[in-house]
Amino acid sequence: MEELSESSPALAFEKEAFELTVEDVYDISYVIGRDLLKISTTGEEVSDLQFKIVRVLEMFETLVNKYNLSLEELKMERDNLKSELDRIVRESSAGQEAQTLGPNKLVVDLKDPNRPRFTMQELKEVLQERNQLKAQLLVAQEELQLYKSGMLPQGEQAMVEVDLVSPSPLKPVPDTTDETKEEVFIQTEIRTTYENKDLRHY
Template sequence: MEDLEPASAFDKDPFELTAEDVYDISYVIGRELMKVSSPVGCPGVSELQYKIIRVLEMFESLVNKHNLTVEELKMEQANLKAETERLHRELQKASSETRQSEDKASVDLADPNRPRFTLGELREVLQERNELKAKLLVVQEELQYYKNSLVSSKEASVIERENASTASRGSEQTMIKKLFNFKRRNNP
């Protein structure tokens, strides 16, 4: 259940913040700045207000990118898990086929119509089984690697892309700027 109090966003874990929490934080900060600013108007407070707006815009972008990255990682994890399960099923199938072949060879030795397997064919089956086991281990290691390293590399590229997109935005207003402009117009 969501907290209805805007100040409660300050108590959340930073990795659980949403864009709406950033809006709540900006609302609380804006409210406090309105209390601090005098009716005459202090240029220092006004400059500080614009700097805070910029920091909150960057914070909002980072929160959005973090949430997208988390979703991408969840999808990648699901894909890797499905691939691991598929490889595991293939391994079990190959293993059971090998066991069945060995059982038939040992049980039906007296049967003149039994299928005859060469030693080379049995080696190929065992080799294929071992390759599938190796692939399974590689996929499991890759899954662990993605879990550990993808987050840190994505965060670095997110910051770089954010800096590039912020420079190209120019006069585009974000929700936070609109909120502060609206508050300023209503409180002369």
């Protein structure tokens, strides 16, 4: 048996079926043809055998060629799918970064010293409470004017209902310069009471 070198056509016989190329089929054909020439017997049987071998090798070549083409197509399809996947991943990442917020939502930078400290609901409650305190102050001022004008008895504790939604407007009352100690005391008490309320709520 001849020694196989790296370029020997007989090396094609050592390969696996799915590793064969068209060149390997040519090498196999060469080796078989060369061995057939060594047969000294000539006759019809040998000629038929040669024809059959050639036919098998042609079929073999076609199958290998078709397999290699299919393999190349699969590689190209794989590369195309990989490129498409990379593109989808990039677009998905960009879409998440540029995702818009829904209605009534606000992006707040937590490092911003001027960022809002209250929610919208808390701000509404603070404004409503401020309006209530303003209404109470207007009623207290009106009550003080009534004391000053003498329209309320000095010994009677006036109980005034406060409409926190729509406070009543001030009524014009005549000014008086006769300010008693009791009126000064009432004015001081009212001012102290509402100043304390302002401190508690703010």
